[in-house]
Amino acid sequence: MDAIGIDIGGTKIAGAVVTELGEIVAEERVATEAGDSDAIVDAVVAMIESLAAGRDIGAAGVAAPGFIDAAQSTVYYTPNIPWRGEPLRDRLVERLDLDITIDNDANAAGWAEFRFGAGRLVSDMTMLTIGTGVGGAIVTRDQLFRGGFGAGAELGHMRVVPDGLPCGCGARGCIEQYGSGRALLRMANAIADVGGIGQALARVRDQNGKLSGHDVSALLVENDPGALAALRELGHWLGQACASLSAVLDPQLFVFGGGVSVAGDLLLDPVREAYVAHLPARGYHPEPEFVIAELVNDAGVVGAADLARVHLGLR
Numbered sequence: 001m002d003a004i005g006i007d008i009g010g011t012k013i014a015g016a017v018v019t020e021l022g023e024i025v026a027e028e029r030v031a032t033e034a035g036d037s038d039a040i041v042d043a044v045v046a047m048i049e050s051l052a053a054g055r056d057i058g059a060a061g062v063a064a065p066g067f068i069d070a071a072q073s074t075v076y077y078t079p080n081i082p083w084r085g086e087p088l089r090d091r092l093v094e095r096l097d098l099d100i101t102i103d104n105d106a107n108a109a110g111w112a113e114f115r116f117g118a119g120r121l122v123s124d125m126t127m128l129t130i131g132t133g134v135g136g137a138i139v140t141r142d143q144l145f146r147g148g149f150g151a152g153a154e155l156g157h158m159r160v161v162p163d164g165l166p167c168g169c170g171a172r173g174c175i176e177q178y179g180s181g182r183a184l185l186r187m188a189n190a191i192a193d194v195g196g197i198g199q200a201l202a203r204v205r206d207q208n209g210k211l212s213g214h215d216v217s218a219l220l221v222e223n224d225p226g227a228l229a230a231l232r233e234l235g236h237w238l239g240q241a242c243a244s245l246s247a248v249l250d251p252q253l254f255v256f257g258g259g260v261s262v263a264g265d266l267l268l269d270p271v272r273e274a275y276v277a278h279l280p281a282r283g284y285h286p287e288p289e290f291v292i293a294e295l296v297n298d299a300g301v302v303g304a305a306d307l308a309r310v311h312l313g314l315r
């Protein structure tokens with residue numbers, strides 16, 4: 001049965017018709033009017049209607065950023081969209097003649113990797129999405145882990161530094177402040193400030209007024225020692241976090257997605273290094289693999305569509 005997957009992002013809403021094999025047969029996208037909750041609901045309804053027209057569609061899954069309840073119905077809280085206790089599923093169901101489920105966007109992306117991407121050969125997988133922030137998804141014994149209230153697997157808000165840097169979530173010392181794209185820029189700026197290996201970073205910063213993720217990526221491609229040092233620092237933080245996650249979840253595989261993961265082994269090598277150094281019961285604990293996500297841009301819509309099928313009991 002084909003299903004529709006919708007991924008509501010901060011800048012765009014993407015939608016697709018997805019087969020049971022995870023293949024996309026049609027897709028659409030529109031810009032998100034992030035400040036306007038009603039406009040987003042209207043856009044999602046229009047997109048589902050348009051994608052379903054003339055097709056036999058069994059269900060639709062909607063991936064949204066933020067905390068979703070255990071019934072996969074209400075958005076508790078979304079950082080960039082004014083949704084607080086928003087009954088998103090009810091609002092869509094009353095306008096669409098289709099089974100609808102809501103899921104967290106990182107969960108949807110992780111599920112897509114587990115079903116059709118890097119995690120398809122394991123039963124237990126932990127995914128970290130390294131974008132502006134840090135997202136997480138956990139699959140354990142072939143099931144997506146959501147927690148008792150539905151808001152689990154927020155791996156970005158694991159505390160790694162007691163009373164560390166303040167986080168957007170209101171707490172301090174979350175891994176999001178040490179392992180995200182935004183953290184990478186902070187580290188790159190600090191290296192630029194001291195000169196030495198940071199000279200190229202400082203030069204680009206002077207030229208452009210400030211450092212962007214694109215600037216750091218371009219320098220990484222050139223093997224610039226300053227940009228590499230910033231990425232290594234980021235990878236070390238993430239590797240330590242993975243060692244703690246292994247103690248709790250014991251996955252066979254860690255998958256890294258998000259914009260920063262295009263650095264590939266430049267990111268994974270320091271992650272592996274720090275992981276081994278911090279792993280509890282080191283030497284006696286079977287070691288997981290660390291890989292880069294395979295589905296990249298389509299993961300959210302593919303995972304949301306497949307989770308809609310799971311919700312119907314078709315999977």
Ligand SMILES: [Zn+2]
Nearest residue numbers: 157167169174
């Ligand atoms: Zn946090």
